Amino acid sequence: MRSDALRRRETILSTARELFAQHGANIAMDLIAERSNVGIGTLYRNFASRAExxxxxxxxTLQEVLDASTSAEADLAGEPQAWTEFLENLVKLNLGALSEALGAALPSTLSERVLHVQRECAQAVSQVLELAKGYELVREDLNAVELVTAIGAATRPLPRPFKDQAPQLQERLVQLMLDGFRPHVVAVNA
Known part of the structure; x- marks a missing residue:
């Protein structure tokens, strides 16, 4: 694929992802094309259908989780900050908004391609989590499913009245969740 065609495809993907997270997966394909600065024909040449x-x-998105996990795993041994960066990267992916938007739109039987990357992701997140436990960066009773589910729940879109009244509420909730992942410190009476 030519570099300009690849850039257009990547732009369509990132725009669609953003719009799906904001408005749901049923957003008009015309709007995705318009916001991607391409014609509707170009959109459909790249992706023959909404399902595709x-x-x-x-x-x-799963590949980005996998990439973040691979990077964290490589960096964790020498840099405990890699755990925090890993969590921040997962939060930035806006998994909650995307899972809400895409969950109903994906077919009930996922393609082998999606399942393959999903399995790789689960394994990679588990490996990073176990390394973080070994360095006592995270509580021992947390598992990978809980980790990803908590991040997804904390990054779900808030109802408009909450966003209007407390614009920083989501960031605060995410920080409380991340703090809750830390190992418990038990005070010892001297």
Whole structure:
């Protein structure tokens, strides 16, 4: 694929991802094309259907989780800050908004392609979590499913009245959740 065609495809994917997270997976394909600065024909040449675009956004997002995990695993041994960066990277992926938007749009039977990347992700997140436990950076009773589910729950879109009344509420909730992942410190009476 030519570099300009690849850039257009990546732009469509990132725009679709953002719009799916904000408005749901049923957003008009015309709007995705418009916001991507491409014609509707270009959008459909890259993704023949909404289902194909949704699957590609899903795979791309899972790949980003996998990349963040691989990077954290490589960095964790020498740099405990890598755990915090890993968590921050997962939060930035806006997994809650995307899972809400894409969950109903994905077919009930996922393609082998999605399942393959999903399995790789689960394994990679588990490995990073176990390393972090070994360095006493995270509580021992946390498992990978809980970790990803908590991040997904904390990054779900808040109802508009909450966002309007407390604009920083989501960031605060995310920070409380991340703090809750830390190992418990038991005070010892001297």
């Amino acid at each position: 675009l949704i699957e590609e956004v899903t795979v791309t």
